[in-house]
Amino acid sequence: MPRRHMIMADADGVALRAALRALRTGLGVPLEFPAPVLAEAERAVRNPVLPGLDATDVPLFTIDPPASRDLDQAMHLAKRPSGGYRVHYAIADVAACVTPGGALDAEAHRRVTTLYFPDENVPLHPAVLSEGAASLLPDQTRPALLWRLDLDAEGRVETTDVRRALVRSRAKLDYEGVQKAIDGGTAEEALALLKDIGTLREALEAERGGISLNVPEQEIVAHGDSYRLAYRAPLPADGWNAQISLMTGMAAAELMLAAGTGILRTLPTAPDGAVGRLRRAAKALRIEWPHHVPYAELVRSLDPHRPAHAAFLQECTSLLRGAGYTAFTGGATPDPLLHAAVAAPYAHCTAPLRRLVDRYTGELCVAAVAGDEPPQWVLSALAALPKEMADGTRLANTAERESVDLVEAALLKDRVGEIFEATVIDVKEREPLVGTVHLEDPAVVGRIEATSGKLPLGDRIRVRLTEADPGTTKVLFAPA
Incomplete structure (x- = not known):
C-alpha cells in the first residue's frame, strides 16, 4: 500500500x-x-x-x-x-x-x-x-x-x-x-x-x-x-x-x-460513492476525467511531479482502505479472494x-x-495471522499518520499567522465550511475551517496558519 x-x-x-x-x-x-x-x-x-x-x-x-x-x-x-x-x-x-x-x-x-x-x-x-x-x-x-x-x-x-x-x-x-x-x-x-x-x-x-x-x-x-x-x-x-x-x-x-492452504493479502472493491468523491476531487484540481475513461487509466496518465496530480494521487489512496488478510485451509476458496488494486489473487x-x-x-x-x-x-499459527496482521498494520498506519501530523506541526509551529498559497482539494458535503487544503511549499496537506461562506472547491486561495501545535499533532488553516 x-x-x-x-x-x-x-x-x-x-x-x-x-x-x-x-x-x-x-x-x-x-x-x-x-x-x-x-x-x-x-x-x-x-x-x-x-x-x-x-x-x-x-x-x-x-x-x-x-x-x-x-x-x-x-x-x-x-x-x-x-x-x-x-x-x-x-x-x-x-x-x-x-x-x-x-x-x-x-x-x-x-x-x-x-x-x-x-x-x-x-x-x-x-x-x-x-x-x-x-x-x-x-x-x-x-x-x-x-x-x-x-x-x-x-x-x-x-x-x-x-x-x-x-x-x-x-x-x-x-x-x-x-x-x-x-x-x-x-x-x-x-x-x-x-x-x-x-x-x-x-x-x-x-x-x-x-x-x-x-x-x-x-x-x-x-x-x-x-x-x-x-x-x-x-x-x-x-x-x-x-x-x-x-x-x-x-x-x-x-x-x-x-x-489448498495459504494466506492472501486482499482488498475489497471500493465502496459506492468513493469513485464519485474522486471525480469531485479531480474536478476541483482541474484534472480532466472523461466519463468513458476508467479510473485506472486516468491514474496511469498522471504526472506525480505536478502538484495538482500529486494531490489527486494522495486522494486516490482512499480507495485502498479495507485491505486485510484471508487465511484458508483444506482446499477452501478464500473469501475474499482478490486484491482489488492488483486485480488478481496476491x-x-x-x-x-x-x-x-x-x-x-x-x-x-x-x-x-x-x-x-x-x-x-x-498450520497452527495460520488462523490467528489475519487478526495479528490487522492489529499490527493498524498500529503502523497510526504511527505513520501521527508522525506526519507531528512533524508538520513541529516545523510550522513558529509560523502561526503566516499566509500561504494553497488549493482546496476537498470540502465536506455536510459541512461546507470544513475541508482540506494542499500547500505546495511547504508540502503540507491540512485541515481548513472557514467561519462563513463556502470553501471554493478546486480554487487556489490564500490561507492563514491558525494553529500548529506539536502537543496535539494538529495543523489548522483558515481562509486569509
Missing part, C-alpha cells in the same frame, strides 16, 4: 525528537528487545539452519534506499535462450534463524511489523538479524528462498519455482543510481532488463485492470538552519522494481491456492525481515512446490 514516507536529516532538533519519543510511548510501541530475545538472536547468528543448495553463482543485486541495511530481496534478470525472460528473486530466509515457539518467534508475533518513524525505525527483529545475519547484504553468503520465475516474451509467468538456497548478492544499488544507469545506457544487461520486464508487467497490470499509485513521498529536507517539507515523486525505477515484487506475490498466491511474501506474515507465506510456497505438507508450526 502506498505510504507517505518521512525522512529526517540527522541534525533535527531535540524538541522534535522528544515529541516523537513521547508519541512512541503513547502508542505503546515496543522499543527494546527483551534479553532472552537478544540472546536467542545471537545464538541463531552463530548456528543458522543452512540449506544444501548452493546458488551463490547467481550474480544477484539489491535495490534499496542508500541507508537501508534490512535488505529482504535480491534479484537477477536474464533473457532465456528460447525467448522470454528468467527472473531469480531471492528473499531473506528469516526462518533459518527463528525457532518456532522460541522467544524470538514470540517477540515477532508481538511486534508483527517494523514501524517507521521520521527519526528511527522500530524493527520486527533484532538488528543482529534484520541488519546482519539475515539481511542480503553485498558480498555475504546468506540463506534465502530463491524464486525462479520464467516469463514469456510478453512478461507473463510461465513457470514458478521456489526453494531454499545459499545466495550471495554482488551489489547494493539505489533507485536514483539505477535510474541514471538505465537512462544513460550504462547499465549491465541484468539491470537494464529491469526496465524491459517492469514495463511489460505494467502493461499486463493495465490489461487486467490493476493499478499502482505513484504517490509522492513526503520528505523533510534540511534548509539552512531550519527544515522544509517537500514531495519526492517516485522514479520509474521504483515502479519497475515494485512490479518484480508484485509478480512474485501473485505467483505465491497461485501456488497456495493450488495447494500474497505478501517478499519482506520477511519487516513483516511477520511473509515468513509464513514463504514456508507455504516452499512446501507447495515440493509437494509437501506445510510445517505444523505454520
Whole structure:
C-alpha cells in the first residue's frame, strides 16, 4: 500500500525528537528487545539452519534506499535462450534463524511489523538479524528462498519455482543510481532488463485492470538552519522494481491456492460513492476525467511531479482502505479472494525481515512446490495471522499518520499567522465550511475551517496558519 514516507536529516532538533519519543510511548510501541530475545538472536547468528543448495553463482543485486541495511530481496534478470525472460528473486530466509515457539518467534508475533518513524525505525527483529545475519547484504553468503520465475516474451509467468538456497548478492544499488544507469545506457544487461520486464508487467497490470499509485513521498529536507517539507515523486525505477515484487506475490498466491492452504493479502472493491468523491476531487484540481475513461487509466496518465496530480494521487489512496488478510485451509476458496488494486489473487511474501506474515507465506510456497505438507508450526499459527496482521498494520498506519501530523506541526509551529498559497482539494458535503487544503511549499496537506461562506472547491486561495501545535499533532488553516 502506498505510504507517505518521512525522512529526517540527522541534525533535527531535540524538541522534535522528544515529541516523537513521547508519541512512541503513547502508542505503546515496543522499543527494546527483551534479553532472552537478544540472546536467542545471537545464538541463531552463530548456528543458522543452512540449506544444501548452493546458488551463490547467481550474480544477484539489491535495490534499496542508500541507508537501508534490512535488505529482504535480491534479484537477477536474464533473457532465456528460447525467448522470454528468467527472473531469480531471492528473499531473506528469516526462518533459518527463528525457532518456532522460541522467544524470538514470540517477540515477532508481538511486534508483527517494523514501524517507521521520521527519526528511527522500530524493527520486527533484532538488528543482529534484520541488519546482519539475515539481511542480503553485498558480498555475504546468506540463506534465502530463491524464486525462479520464467516469463514469456510478453512478461507473463510461465513457470514458478521456489526453494531454499545459499545466495550471495554482488551489489547494493539505489533507485536514483539505477535510474541514471538505465537512462544513460550504462547499465549491465541484468539491470537494464529491469526496465524491459517492469514495463511489460505494467502493461499486463493495465490489461487486467490493476493499478499502482505513484504517490509522492513526503520528505523533510534540511534548509539552512531550519527544515522544509517537500514531495519526492517516485522514479520509474521504483515502479519497475515494485512490479518484480508484485509478480512474485501473485505467483505465491497461485501456488497456495493450488495447494489448498495459504494466506492472501486482499482488498475489497471500493465502496459506492468513493469513485464519485474522486471525480469531485479531480474536478476541483482541474484534472480532466472523461466519463468513458476508467479510473485506472486516468491514474496511469498522471504526472506525480505536478502538484495538482500529486494531490489527486494522495486522494486516490482512499480507495485502498479495507485491505486485510484471508487465511484458508483444506482446499477452501478464500473469501475474499482478490486484491482489488492488483486485480488478481496476491500474497505478501517478499519482506520477511519487516513483516511477520511473509515468513509464513514463504514456508507455504516452499512446501507447495515440493509437494509437501506445510510445517505444523505454520498450520497452527495460520488462523490467528489475519487478526495479528490487522492489529499490527493498524498500529503502523497510526504511527505513520501521527508522525506526519507531528512533524508538520513541529516545523510550522513558529509560523502561526503566516499566509500561504494553497488549493482546496476537498470540502465536506455536510459541512461546507470544513475541508482540506494542499500547500505546495511547504508540502503540507491540512485541515481548513472557514467561519462563513463556502470553501471554493478546486480554487487556489490564500490561507492563514491558525494553529500548529506539536502537543496535539494538529495543523489548522483558515481562509486569509
